[in-house]
Amino acid sequence: MVEQARADSGTTPTVEAAAPRWTRGRVLAALAVLTAGLLAFHRAVPNSVGRLGSLLEAFLPWLGLVVVVLLGLALLRRSAVALVALLLPVAAWTYLFGGLLLPATEPGAHDLLVVQHNVSDENPDPAGTARALADAEPDLIALQELVPPALSVYERTLAPEYPYHEVRGTVGLWSKHPLTDTRLLDIKPRGITEDWSRGLRTVVHTPHGEIAAYVAHLPSVRVRASGLASARRDESAGLLGRAIAAEKLKTVLLLGDLNSTVDDRGLAPLTSQMNVAERGLAFSFPTTFPLARIDQVMARSASVTHIRTLPATTSDHLPVAARITLG
Structure with missing residues (x-):
């Protein structure tokens, strides 16, 4: 009866809907890991070709926007694996730049x-x-x-x-x-x-x-x-x-x-x-x-x-x- 009802309704469960949250968004998770790697190991990007290392480092804080975009996509896909992977670039960005966002200390005597x-x-x-x-x-x-x-x-x-x-x-x-x-x-x-x-x-x-x-x-x-x-x-x-x-x-x-x-x-x-x-x-x-x-x-x-x-x-x-x- 259930089989017949599905046939009559013309609907079948999609692969995306059936996929567990832990297997969705693997590409997003890979991009999150890559972003974390660029943040944490930017010195490893070589300068020998086009000074790509310096070019990356000139705009390094803006990789935070990449994290925001990936977060939005992960939420849209309801991907648990991508959300967990995003903890890596969030931690790396916070370590590098989070302190700059803290309130200024009180002026000193000198x-x-x-x-x-x-x-x-x-x-x-x-x-x-x-x-x-x-x-x-x-x-x-x-x-x-x-x-x-x-x-x-x-x-x-x-x-x-x-x-x-x-x-x-x-x-x-x-x-x-x-x-x-x-x-x-x-x-x-x-x-x-x-x-x-x-x-x-x-x-x-x-x-x-x-x-x-x-x-x-x-x-x-x-x-x-x-x-x-x-x-x-x-x-x-x-x-x-x-x-x-x-x-x-x-x-x-x-x-x-x-x-x-x-x-x-x-x-x-x-x-x-x-x-x-x-x-x-x-x-x-x-x-x-x-x-x-x-x-x-x-x-x-x-x-x-x-x-x-x-x-x-x-x-x-x-x-x-x-x-x-x-x-």
Whole structure:
């Protein structure tokens, strides 16, 4: 009778409906495991072909979106095996980036507030940009892509609150505290023949002691069909890393447009010897839809306890503000 009823109704149980939840979604489960592997072992992705490892690391936090999509599909398929497998990438992403989402700690007694901003050499409103940065009331303001006649506008606008400043080439530092022993920093890669000066080193005399401050703008990278073109940036990062390693002052700050994220192995000469932000994602580029934080603040013998973006200026980068805890 049951057989006849099924025949009369014209319906038969589908393979999908009959499949147990533990066998559905095996492809989704495999993708979840792959995503977890990329997160946990991104250093194992080779850079020998198209610098694929660096390309992955530049956008590594966005693998969290892949996890969200896979979760939605797993729920739609009612796949228990996929849901269990998704615990792996969730754990890996949380380990790598979860701490950045935690609330900022309370300011300490020996904190400095610093601002880093690539102001763009095509900025139509340098005065407005300078005022916006000063409104954050930082101790230090590091700028890149300083070109005449905009440079004189920044100098004039910031002078009342930042009486000390140093500029070398297209990078500069404005400070509420005295600056001494400033010098040009040679981070120019081989093969660049034109005038190119994008680094400086100076000493900031804070109430809490002397700090060696480095301001840098590493070469740009390009994503091409052949992969990530970052050889010049990597070479410049190596030169900068060697300069910081040779620095005799104990406490060092690095502020700059490094054209890379702190997860990118291209910045290993820097991240291997300096502390990066403990809190905050602060994606800074591009302004219209920030995809990555390529504007960085790092420290040696100090902690970058929190980093955040400031409201957009008329640059193609967002400014970032970071709190530095000394000692």
